[in-house]
Amino acid sequence: MEAISLNPIGYVVSPVTDVKDMPPGGVAAEIEVLPQYQPALLRLEDNSHLWIQSWFHQAVRDRLIAHPRNNPQLPEYGVFAIRSPGRPNPIALSLTKLIKVDNGRLYVQRLDALNGTPVLDIKPYYEGDIIFSPRTPHIRGRSRSSHQNQMLRQAQAHHQENCQSLFLAVRMAVVADEVFGHLNNPNLLVDVTGSACLADTIQGLSRARLANPARFSYQHSVSLQQTIWTLPGRGTLTLTWLGQSNVMECADEQLFSMDFKLD
Known part of the structure; x- marks a missing residue:
């Protein structure tokens, strides 16, 4: 199969530059959309929340098994079964709250991407995305x-x-x-x-x-x-x-x- 080529549509502007400093749930940040893609932002502000797909460029790519939340007290899972940033293709999916759109720049809350992270796509969060009571494993925090x-x-x-x-x-x-x-x-x-x-x-x-x-x-x-x-x-x-x-x-x-x- 031929390789897939993806071009960033923008980059994250965040106060966090080191993965060790990223708090659970992310921080307030900005997404600077490249000029050629800014027309695609038309009416984006009609949405309160967004899905941000980004490329975790600092994540390891040879990891297939991991402990959730880096907690060795929890059982191991395949990375496709948890939200581990390390994975063969480190594509991140983050749900953020949109504060405003200003001159090609998105101001969002709770984005867990580092400064300079390439953004691959932006999608609105719709009512149809809600599954009120999904079946999931019970992954408790370390403390x-x-x-x-x-x-x-x-x-x-x-x-x-x-x-x-x-x-x-x-x-x-x-x-x-x-x-x-x-x-x-x-x-x-x-x-x-x-x-x-x-x-x-x-x-x-x-x-x-x-x-x-x-x-x-x-x-x-x-x-x-x-x-x-x-x-x-x-x-x-x-x-x-x-x-x-x-x-x-x-x-x-x-x-x-x-x-x-x-x-």
């Missing part, structure tokens, strides 16, 4: 803080507001994940009592649906903020907020009344 930050980014992408209930939902989900594992487990039932924001964020983190299968239930309450997680054959975890305002700083036992009952 509790990294896993919590991963859940925080997921919650922000789903709920779109940094309210107190979002932070409370993240803390509850982290505890439930440590007890039951993957929150997308089709057998894990989730019952929420509290604010609509709490329910929405918990649903986004657990991917629990009202039907097919029926895993999620919600009751509105102003005075009580509580989640009940039930895994048949394992047990039931009840987390009740004790009212502290500094949700992301408190220890679990200061933040929640926690009750776990074995089946």
